[in-house]
Amino acid sequence: MTMYSFEIPTTATISFSEFCHDQSDRQDYVSRLPEVTQARANIRATLKEMKATENGGKDYLTLVKLLEEYLPQIQGVMDCVTHDKIGFKSEPIFSWKSTLSSNILKSSRISLPGLHADYAFTLLIYGYALSNLAWSMVEGLGAYEQDRAISDELRKHKDKELNVAVDHLCKASGIFAYIADTVLPAWDVNRTDGPPGFNRPPELIREVNTALSKMVLADAQTLAIRRLQSKSAYESNIAPGPPLPLSHPSPSLLAKLHLECASLYASSRSLIKSVGASKSGDNTAIVSDLRKHLADETALHNALAHKWLGVFAGEKGGSEKGGEAVAFLIWAKKELEELKDSGKIALGKGEKEKHDRRKAKLSDEITSTSLFLKQYKQMNDSVHFQPVPPQSELQRVIPAGTLARKTTPYTPPQPCFGPNSIEYLRRKTEELKAKDDTKDGAGPQGPPPKESPHVGKYSGAGAYF
Template sequence: MSYQFYLPTTGAVSFSDFFEGEYTSDISDASAQRGRLRTVLKGHKKESEDARDLASIINTIDDYLPYLLSIIQCLESKELQATKPIETSWRSTLSDHIIHTGSNAPRIIGAGIHYELMFVLLTYAYATSLQGSEYVRTLQQMQPDSPTAPMPTNSPLATLYNKAADSLNTAASVFLHVADQVIPSYKLANKDSPVETLRDVSVALSKMTMADAQSVAINKALCFGNLSKSLAAKLYLGVASQYEMAYGLISSLKSGGGQEVASDIKKYILDGTLFYKAMAKKYLALDANDNQNMGVAVGFLRECKSDLKSVQQLSLTKPHQLRKSSTVAARALKEEDAVNDLLQKFTMINDTVAYQDVPTRQDLQRMIPSGRSVLEMKKYVPPVPVFGHFSNFGGKDDTSYARSGNYW
């Protein structure tokens, strides 16, 4: 499960119109690389979902970034001089708009080269997150709904799980890099700047996509049979906590220029918080059952069912349509079917054999442990620039191919 980002498009730009100094040929190459990115983003917008090539977009950004970072470094070292203020235009796909939404959102002009870098890296994060989503969808198609035994560790599913978690982890690291390294360098032009320029938005997206990566890693561990029920509960609580922090950041933002973070992002995060709290309670119930605490097991399953119902009630989709969708609410509906079976079974055992009191909601709340993480966030390291009198902007000692080690 991960959020389905819209990829932005951008207006045409020739860097030769803005700079004078050395590197005339390199500046032309930078314009050509940017033109390639603009073309693939426009093509992505027109293609059907099945025909979209996210790897091509990621590779094109990998090729463009060293040139863009070279321009930034040359500007900072005074090797390049801007002949006029640099402006680029990008669609704000994270904003709520009265008329336009998603990839049809209006393009917003921003001043400064860091505005360009910000949107390029955000687009990179969107694309890698979407690639993680594609891996998850493939997993769902290949994986049986109710495996009867742990899968072998050499299963092709293990590789897909790793790719999905890694893609989402990469997206989270890029979002955090934008928040900590790029946005502070961007000079806010006016109050009408898009929500993408707000640091808390990128931090929230980093937490959201990292939570998505964590959930994939948990599912892998459960499928391969090496995760205890009590630890699964703590890990799901960790996922819910990440979503909760993301929602807190976004919901506390003051809107500017009439724009706010898109409502479907807020809904996704809120749904995710409720869903993973429910999953944690399910595994707390299973752990209680293993330890002969049937009253506690029944109590947590009731609370789990209530949370799953809340997720579905927040959706405007009708139940029969929900079963065919891939939303969080659809997962909640499917999970509720399994929880109902468990609740019926555990209630019968408690009513006929165990005779244990079912704790109150307040007592159950006190039994909920702290959350934990299963993955560490990666650190995003920008590629090394390709021109300029410098050699270590990206934190590496030698220049290497931008896509070294990355093949799809």
């Protein structure tokens, strides 16, 4: 069970003052444009620094913070353009490198027309950064649940960190979905034809972003399964195999969670393939390591689902499920061994250490599956005497998957300035209130009337004829 580590794109410098001009009556946004330029320049500098840094030293948290500072500003510019507060001297062209296309040279940048394209790429990097931040957190945790000397307090602390990583992935899933469902359709409406020879990169294709949303949600589900098993994994490490410890989650639930992971990865893979994974000479062709990762994780989670369906039948199914337990575990063991022997588990970026850890994880799963299989086979051969059904019959009893965590919908932050900003709305409210006061005859109060001279109390006092 591995997470995909995204390669972060880089971008070229750009000055918003060069192609934007303030059309507001009071020239409210002249000073804002250099601020937007600086915020974007900060991101560019960090991206360049990260490109020259080894994986373990990349500061994804800083990148996330810089992106969260820039997004309200680019949204402010977009709102101002929509409401004719800011106009264009020329069509803005933003330059980005594609890291998902297998047919675009890594050293080449793509010129992308329109603010929405830059907004989409910025959000894309936001999703990448959150996903990679989660990945780096998980790497830092290590296999803590397998540590026999770990204290209960420390294990709970690491469980909380794992939960934070899950939250990051769910948020990233929502960002990718927002790009696919909102940003890219808006770009299609607002963009021009683009520069000559423009081909849309995979990063700006709706199906690709939907696929990424599903993939990182599956990654989140994978971590949620790990979190669910953390306590029982420690106890099972001391006494592996059946019977399950009391702290162990339901094998049926684990099977359904793994089935949902497999479904999400498979759906993501299908979407990726639909946009040109097998084409050559097309910018939309997706890098092979991403496609391989999706295929590997689909196969792995299916195998683990079959394992836990077998354990559920063996632990909870009674004598009539003895043959089914053996059949599922034989199937799972076969799939796991094929994964290990055929090298289907992705090498990622060629990091041997990570590959070795994956192989070790597979070996552990094979050992665990073999222990359950040996025990349940002995019971079935000596006590239950149930026939072992063929794989075709097992297909009919596989349940639907269950989702542990949902995508966190992305809500854009309030723009820093422009017609939808808090400051703009406050000022407009005050102006309307002032107009209403004037219309109603209200205004500055004049000096109080002078006090009348003393008037007597006799009849007709103060009346002069």
